[in-house]
Amino acid sequence: MELHKLKYFHTVAQCQHMTRAAEQLHIAQPSLTQAIHSLEQEMGVELFAKRGRGIYLTEFGEYLKRRLDVLLPEIDALPGEMEQLKSKVSKTIKLNILAASTFVINNIVSYREKHPDVIFDFEQNERKYDCDIMITTNGLSEDSSKNYVHRCVKQEKILLAVPRDSVYAERESIELGEVRGESFVLLSFSRLFGVICNKFCAMAGFYPKTLFESDSPMAVQNIISTGTGIAFWPEYSWGKVKNKNVVLLPISSPTCQRDLIIELHERLPRSEYAEDFYKYLLKQI
Numbered sequence: 001m002e003l004h005k006l007k008y009f010h011t012v013a014q015c016q017h018m019t020r021a022a023e024q025l026h027i028a029q030p031s032l033t034q035a036i037h038s039l040e041q042e043m044g045v046e047l048f049a050k051r052g053r054g055i056y057l058t059e060f061g062e063y064l065k066r067r068l069d070v071l072l073p074e075i076d077a078l079p080g081e082m083e084q085l086k087s088k089v090s091k092t093i094k095l096n097i098l099a100a101s102t103f104v105i106n107n108i109v110s111y112r113e114k115h116p117d118v119i120f121d122f123e124q125n126e127r128k129y130d131c132d133i134m135i136t137t138n139g140l141s142e143d144s145s146k147n148y149v150h151r152c153v154k155q156e157k158i159l160l161a162v163p164r165d166s167v168y169a170e171r172e173s174i175e176l177g178e179v180r181g182e183s184f185v186l187l188s189f190s191r192l193f194g195v196i197c198n199k200f201c202a203m204a205g206f207y208p209k210t211l212f213e214s215d216s217p218m219a220v221q222n223i224i225s226t227g228t229g230i231a232f233w234p235e236y237s238w239g240k241v242k243n244k245n246v247v248l249l250p251i252s253s254p255t256c257q258r259d260l261i262i263e264l265h266e267r268l269p270r271s272e273y274a275e276d277f278y279k280y281l282l283k284q285i
Contacts, residue, residue, distance in 0.1 A: 003075070005039040008032055009047060010072055013057055013065040088119065090272045094130070095122035099137035099192065100156075100237035100260055102217050107284055111277055118273045132267050132274035133281070137192060138259040148263035150278065154236070154285050158200065158256035159248040161224050161233040161241065168230075173252040176204035183211035185220050185231040196258055197232045203254040221246045236260055236285045260285065 012021040012032070022029040040047050047061035057065060097104050101124075108120050123131075129147045160179070162168045168179070180201075186208060187194035194213075201208045211229040214220055217238040220231045225245035233241070233248055237260070241248055262285075264278040 001039070001042055005035050005042075006068060007072065008035045009039055009061075010065065010068045012036060012048070012055075013061060013068075016055060016057070018055065089269050091117055092119040092121055093271050093274050093277050094132045094267065095120060096129070096131040096134040096136075097122050097124055098126060098135060100135055100234070103237045103239065103284070104135055104281070106239065107281055111280055115273065118277070129265065130267060131265055132271050133278055134261075134263045134265060135281075136261045136263070137196075138261070147265045149266050150264040150275075152262045152282050154260045154262075155257050156237065156260045156285075157235040158197070158251065158258065159233045159235055160251050161221065161231045161246050161248055163224055163227040163230075164245045164247050165227055166230075166247075168249060169247045171249055173250040175253045176200060176251050176256065177206065177253070179230060180204065180206035182209070183229045184208040185212045185214060185223050185229045186210050187213065187215055193232075193234065193237075193258075200232070200251075200254060200256045218242075232256070234258070 008021075008025060008027075011025055012018060015021040015024065018033060018036075019029055022032045025032065036048065043060070043064075045060040046058050047064060048055045049058050095104065104122075108122075112118060112120075134148070160168075160174055160176070168174055186197060198208065212223055214223070217233075220233075221241055221243040223229055224231055225243045227245075262278065262281055264275060267274075
């Protein structure tokens with residue numbers, strides 16, 4: 001069933017006059033009559049009946065007109081709606097954030113100040129690669145390697161955050177084994193960064209004593225500022241400490257670092273902002 005035949009029928013049904021409908025549609029009347037007869041044959045019913053020199057809708061014609069009164073405006077609106085969706089999709093960046101979430105969110109905020117029309121759609125899913133940009137770290141699946149078109153691997157130092165009034169605060173660096181007796185503010189060991197930090201402690205010969213678990217950089221530094229604990233601090237992911245009562249120390253032994261991996265993936269439909277935001281992230285690390 002062809003759409004143009006339905007539109008021809010609807011116009012005739014509104015006019016209930018074949019000649020006026022043909023003039024309105026800018027087609028020859030014989031062509032219009034033929035199209036209506038073809039539609040009736042396809043449906044197996046008569047849509048119009050003659051009344052003198054005019055025509056009127058049969059019961060089947062009345063039903064079809066009522067349905068098309070609703071359907072045709074929706075169909076006619078589709079091109080505009082698709083154009084709006086195309087614009088939205090082209091402005092949407094799909095992110096899969098598996099590491100450095102605070103770093104990424106902060107840069108989303110600053111990027112949108114310059115590009116207010118960009119839309120960010122983000123999730124955390126190790127098994128999903130249908131995204132424009134994936135931010136991950138070593139220790140997660142490498143299955144995404146076949147999907148990326150650009151990839152940056154940046155080594156991120158893991159620092160030690162200590163209270164400013166602690167005995168360690170004036171040090172230029174510290175060996176992790178020196179703080180084996182201290183209480184740690186840690187990320188949950190169910191999170192990859194927590195697992196990595198636990199591994200560093202094992203390399204230094206101890207298991208960390210947990211004071212508190214938190215995924216929030218702000219909460220971590222606020223707790224440390226009270227002088228009641230220390231914490232691992234990822235250099236790029238969490239950025240600079242904003243609390244004057246907290247000091248960051250490089251860890252001299254063991255080597256405490258991880259790979260921060262940022263990938264630009266090939267995805268259709270393509271986002272017009274994806275590559276630009278990818279480059280923007282790289283400039284921040």
